[in-house]
Amino acid sequence: MSAFSFGVRMREWRFWPMLWKEFIQMRRDRITFAMILLLPAIQLALFGYAIQTDVRHLKTVVLDESRTPESRALVTVIANTGNFDVIAQVSNRDAIREGIESGEVTAALVIPPDYARDIVRGRTATAQMIVDAADPQSSAAAISGAQLAAQARSTQLLGERFRLVVPIEMRVRPWYNPSQRSATFIVPGVIGILLTITLTLITSTAIVRERERGTLEQLIVTPIGKASLMLGKLVPFVLVGYVQMTVVMVLGKLLFGIPIRGSLPLLYVLTVPFIVASLGVGLLISTVARSQAQAMQLSFFFMLPNILLSGYIFPRMAMPLPAQWIGLALPLTYFLKVLRGVLLKGIGIDQLWRPTASMTLIAVLLLVVSVRRFTKTIE
Amino acid sequence: MTTAAAIPPAVVIEKLRKTFGALVAVDGLDLTIGRGEVFGLLGPNGSGKTTTIRMLCGLITPTAGRATVVGFDTSTQSEIVRTKIGYMSQRYGLYDDLTVYENLRFYATVYGLRGNARTDRLEKHMTEIGLTSRRDQLAGTLSGGWKQRLALACATAHEPEMLFLDEPTAGVDPAARRAFWKSIYELSARGTTILVTTHYMDEAERCQRLAFLSRGHLIGLGTVQEILEQFHKPTIEDVFIELQARDEGAAA
Ligand SMILES: Nc1ncnc2c1ncn2[C@@H]1O[C@H](COP(=O)(O)OP(=O)(O)OP(=O)(O)O)[C@@H](O)[C@H]1O
Ligand SMILES: [Mg+2]
Numbered sequence: 001m002s003a004f005s006f007g008v009r010m011r012e013w014r015f016w017p018m019l020w021k022e023f024i025q026m027r028r029d030r031i032t033f034a035m036i037l038l039l040p041a042i043q044l045a046l047f048g049y050a051i052q053t054d055v056r057h058l059k060t061v062v063l064d065e066s067r068t069p070e071s072r073a074l075v076t077v078i079a080n081t082g083n084f085d086v087i088a089q090v091s092n093r094d095a096i097r098e099g100i101e102s103g104e105v106t107a108a109l110v111i112p113p114d115y116a117r118d119i120v121r122g123r124t125a126t127a128q129m130i131v132d133a134a135d136p137q138s139s140a141a142a143i144s145g146a147q148l149a150a151q152a153r154s155t156q157l158l159g160e161r162f163r164l165v166v167p168i169e170m171r172v173r174p175w176y177n178p179s180q181r182s183a184t185f186i187v188p189g190v191i192g193i194l195l196t197i198t199l200t201l202i203t204s205t206a207i208v209r210e211r212e213r214g215t216l217e218q219l220i221v222t223p224i225g226k227a228s229l230m231l232g233k234l235v236p237f238v239l240v241g242y243v244q245m246t247v248v249m250v251l252g253k254l255l256f257g258i259p260i261r262g263s264l265p266l267l268y269v270l271t272v273p274f275i276v277a278s279l280g281v282g283l284l285i286s287t288v289a290r291s292q293a294q295a296m297q298l299s300f301f302f303m304l305p306n307i308l309l310s311g312y313i314f315p316r317m318a319m320p321l322p323a324q325w326i327g328l329a330l331p332l333t334y335f336l337k338v339l340r341g342v343l344l345k346g347i348g349i350d351q352l353w354r355p356t357a358s359m360t361l362i363a364v365l366l367l368v369v370s371v372r373r374f375t376k377t378i379e
Numbered sequence: 380m381t382t383a384a385a386i387p388p389a390v391v392i393e394k395l396r397k398t399f400g401a402l403v404a405v406d407g408l409d410l411t412i413g414r415g416e417v418f419g420l421l422g423p424n425g426s427g428k429t430t431t432i433r434m435l436c437g438l439i440t441p442t443a444g445r446a447t448v449v450g451f452d453t454s455t456q457s458e459i460v461r462t463k464i465g466y467m468s469q470r471y472g473l474y475d476d477l478t479v480y481e482n483l484r485f486y487a488t489v490y491g492l493r494g495n496a497r498t499d500r501l502e503k504h505m506t507e508i509g510l511t512s513r514r515d516q517l518a519g520t521l522s523g524g525w526k527q528r529l530a531l532a533c534a535t536a537h538e539p540e541m542l543f544l545d546e547p548t549a550g551v552d553p554a555a556r557r558a559f560w561k562s563i564y565e566l567s568a569r570g571t572t573i574l575v576t577t578h579y580m581d582e583a584e585r586c587q588r589l590a591f592l593s594r595g596h597l598i599g600l601g602t603v604q605e606i607l608e609q610f611h612k613p614t615i616e617d618v619f620i621e622l623q624a625r626d627e628g629a630a631a
Pocket of ligand 2: 428429430469545
């Protein structure tokens with residue numbers, strides 16, 4: 001009797017052969033396999049290394065025409081900001097021009113001959129920071145770095161001269177990302193972007209492929225059932241998604257020193273609504289797309305607002321309101337909060353329930369709509 | 380449960396109709412197919428053969444009328460119907476990126492075969508259909524004839540009571556077609572009912588009974604002999620052309 005009911009139960013789990021088949025296909029399909037393996041690596045390299053939105057270690061030359069203890073002190077202060085690496089002393093402006101034009105130098109500090117004299121006489125001394133502004137982001141960082149350094153040095157000098165205690169000192173202490181490294185900010189986002197790609201693009205093309213080749217029709221006439229068919233098609237990609245997530249976290253920790261401050265089990269659980277929402281989008285795309293190429297295009301179309309408006313790279317607070325509203329409709333917006341919250345801040349569900357609830361709401365909506373549409377297409 | 384005395388016919392179709400928007404694909408079709416028959420469904424392109432088969436398999440719901448397959452309603456009892464039928468579509472439904480054996484194994488497992496029963500059945504099928512030597516070849520790299528054999532093997536891995544074959548021999552060489560029909564007769568001898576569509580008249584003549592469809596209507600039905608006598612024609616091909624001309628004349 002129990003053997004019988006076990007047999008019946010096993011029959012209901014007809015999605016096992018689907019899983020088995022799906023993994024074989026995944027392994028044989030070079031493009032999918034490459035996407036699954038290479039995407040995490042490429043995304044990490046691209047966004048972890050290349051897009052460093054902060055600027056450190058600008059190659060800097062110094063033209064010190066003052067040659068005094070005062071001027072040398074300024075060079076030290078500038079170097080200590082960490083934004084500038086003094087690579088050489090030069091003796092004239094032509095050398096600076098050559099360096100910047102050849103791209104070997106991005107910044108030059110010019111201290112005029114009367115710098116020290118002006119300070120001693122109580123006049124405002126000027127020094128010049130020449131910056132290669134071809135890359136606006138790094139030049140902006142260089143400029144603000146130089147200004148900060150100058151202010152710091154001024155305060156120091158004023159304090160020394162008048163034996164004053166500085167009345168106000170603003171000490172900026174960046175929390176959660178103390179070294180101001182953008183990799184720390186970006187890498188958790190890479191997890192979200194990767195899951196979005198896997199669960200929408202790869203899933204929708206996999207489903208559309210079955211329809212294109214006529215195997216979907218063949219599956220529907222088998223006793224597999226709609227639920228098993230869908231589960232069998234979706235579950236493999238959920239597993240892939242979790243593996244990718246784990247790989248990115250491990251690589252992020254090893255290569256970029258990304259902290260894992262919060263509870264990992266919590267993170268894996270809070271990922272569920274995000275996965276469901278993304279699968280909903282993937283399923284929806286598969287019901288709209290007529291070909292694999294279309295499914296791919298639609299998925300990329302969906303990726304775009306996710307990359308731009310979710311807060312993955314650009315902070316949402318700085319966006320115009322309509323852009324912020326669109327961002328509110330994207331599951332990734334909330335998932336990023338969860339990812340950064342758990343990984344960087346180590347906060348728990350008591351502070352993350354809001355994004356989790358929003359994400360769950362979107363997930364349920366998407367799932368209901370997409371499953372309805374999908375079952376309709378297979379009648 | 381049904382007693383041996385009252386085994387229902389393999390297929391009963393009553394006033395079956397299917398429309399796609401304004402297009403009437405199948406119109407008021409009535410048809411009964413007995414157990415163990417090899418039944419041929421003929422008709423020009425677009426006459427509604429595939430649509431009829433898809434309704435019988437429960438892939439699409441009829442607009443009106445009803446059909447039963449091996450005694451179960453195709454609309455309301457499609458779950459049961461699906462366990463009893465095999466279907467080989469015009470496109471074969473094979474996974475190109477799975478091997479011959481993996482395709483067979485997959486479909487057998489989906490139909491609920493497990494363990495030793497599955498292994499034994501698959502080995503038997505592989506030898507019967509002569510696929511053993513190509514066991515580990517990817518299905519996508521098979522030639523048309525071998526693909527067709529594999530598709531048949533996949534559709535019959537669970538030994539269905541009723542088999543639907545939609546243009547199974549399209550694009551297959553004469554030797555492969557002959558071998559295919561040998562398999563069909565073997566299945567029939569074991570009691571499997573077979574509904575097959577074809578555009579080859581020599582194949583039509585191999586069927587025990589035939590139905591002619593034209594633009595969704597049934598325009599001729601009977602054994603090969605009956606049909607030849609009824610229309611006073613020497614070959615099924617002549618009947619086919621005659622019937623189609625008549626139907627078009629009636630429509631004009
Ligand atoms: N899903 C669909 N949507 C709209 N029209 C359809 C659909 N399926 C079939 N049709 C139309 O219904 C008619 C019957 O098509 P069906 O495929 O049943 O013909 P057939 O007899 O199998 O033809 P062939 O010999 O070419 O395979 C055709 O006019 C076809 O265009
Ligand atoms: Mg057809």
